[in-house]
Amino acid sequence: AQKVTQAQTEISVVEKEDVTLDCVYETRDTTYYLFWYKQPPSGELVFLIRRNSFDEQNEISGRYSWNFQKSTSSFNFTITASQVVDSAVYFCALSEDQGYGQNFVFGPGTRLSVLP
Amino acid sequence: EAGVAQSPRYKIIEKRQSVAFWCNPISGHATLYWYQQILGQGPKLLIQFQNNGVVDDSQLPKDRFSAERLKGVDSTLKIQPAKLEDSAVYLCASSLDRLRPVQNEQFFGPGTRLTVL
Numbered sequence: 001a002q003k004v005t006q007a008q009t010e011i012s013v014v015e016k017e018d019v020t021l022d023c024v025y026e027t028r029d030t031t032y033y034l035f036w037y038k039q040p041p042s043g044e045l046v047f048l049i050r051r052n053s054f055d056e057q058n059e060i061s062g063r064y065s066w067n068f069q070k071s072t073s074s075f076n077f078t079i080t081a082s083q084v085v086d087s088a089v090y091f092c093a094l095s096e097d098q099g100y101g102q103n104f105v106f107g108p109g110t111r112l113s114v115l116p
Numbered sequence: 117e118a119g120v121a122q123s124p125r126y127k128i129i130e131k132r133q134s135v136a137f138w139c140n141p142i143s144g145h146a147t148l149y150w151y152q153q154i155l156g157q158g159p160k161l162l163i164q165f166q167n168n169g170v171v172d173d174s175q176l177p178k179d180r181f182s183a184e185r186l187k188g189v190d191s192t193l194k195i196q197p198a199k200l201e202d203s204a205v206y207l208c209a210s211s212l213d214r215l216r217p218v219q220n221e222q223f224f225g226p227g228t229r230l231t232v233l
Contacts, residue, residue, distance in 0.1 A: 095218050102217040103172070106158030107158055
């Protein structure tokens with residue numbers, strides 16, 4: 001069975017603060033992929049990043065960075081110098097290979113509010 | 117490039133009525149997914165198509181939900197009859213088939229918000 005945990009239900013920060021969103025996953029597979037999606041108030045899920053289980057290099061994209069640690073089964077997401085436009089629900093997701101398709105499971109999400 | 121299109125955006129029905137949702141994926145995307153997102157939760161996969169064949173429908177409540185993808189492009193999801201607990205946002209997503217499906221990043225439509233009274 002696979003599972004994705006996002007322990008932080010809601011986070012509030014003041015603009016320009018840094019914030020880290022936690023994601024912990026469970027899987028028995030050695031090959032899997034991890035994803036982060038953003039769901040702004042408009043409702044449409046926006047793909048942010050994909051990471052495979054063999055690549056533990058941290059990644060930075062502008063104000064966003066991701067820290068993948070296989071030893072702790074975590075894939076955390078940090079926003080540096082947060083902005084009001086970052087306010088959204090963020091979902092971590094796990095993809096396993098079913099052989100015939102993709103088993104894709106989302107975490108419960110973390111609602112981030114960035115206050116001006 | 118046009119994104120995933122869904123209609124209607126909102127639907128209100130009474131319990132025991134029927135409802136259908138439509139999805140048009142990104143051009144060239146062979147795999148199509150339907151998700152149910154209940155308020156305050158993450159999306160839950162209902163069914164996955166590759167072209168016009170069903171890859172996984174293990175979480176689809178088949179006594180009341182059905183889906184089809186004729187000609188491997190557009191898809192419809194139907195609920196008949198609807199229950200109160202079906203109130204949710206129904207999301208459609210599509211992906212370009214990579215060498216291995218596990219790699220697929222999914223692109224989502226705006227969703228259909230269903231309210232069952």
